[in-house]
């Protein structure tokens with residue numbers, strides 16, 4: 001079995017009857033949504049809150065009852081993938097472009113679970129380009145600011161080489177920083193830039209990490 005499927009199916013076991021479940025985005029979260037869909041067909045009743053159009057379409061096809069984040073009071077548990085997780089369990093997300101909605105849903109969740117294969121576990125963040133979601137208006141000015149900082153920014157493109165558009169109607173600038181020594185300071189700096197809608201640094205946000213290793217599953221209680 002592939003490791004993404006292994007962790008996706010394991011994470012679905014954390015969901016119990018009646019829960020409101022945040023449904024993440026990406027190739028790992030895909031398997032978790034499939035596993036939940038199977039349990040729903042077998043009689044489990046849950047309410048899903050999706051983090052992207054992609055996941056919404058998948059969940060709808062599986063017959064999972066959905067509500068928006070504004071229609072629920074709280075989310076019991078959110079299960080999502082990650083692009084990198086460091087030794088302090090800080091993460092980078094947004095490789096699939098869903099970071100803004102993912103962070104909003106995570107913020108209103110009682111518990112957050114990340115599901116990853118072992119390749120995502122790193123000592124220091126940065127090898128994976130850091131996604132920054134920006135308003136199109138003024139985005140070239142932000143490109144300049146990032147460039148001056150030495151962050152080697154690249155505007156994310158879609159298959160037809162136009163600027164990639166997020167579900168929120170924004171662009172994504174990927175920063176190539178190589179080693180993010182101080183994620184907290186970087187996050188604060190990005191938070192302070194006008195036109196930055198959100199960034200992919202997810203700090204102090206995960207409770208449980210399920211890592212799929214060739215040697216088996218590792219479950220980390222991060223906080």
Ligand SMILES: O=C[C@H](O)[C@H](O)[C@H](O)COP(=O)(O)O
Pocket residue numbers: 024025026027028029080081082083093094095096097098099102
């Ligand atoms: O925007 C996408 C999300 O943050 C994903 O959770 C992240 O990119 C990991 O995706 P995958 O499981 O496909 O590696």
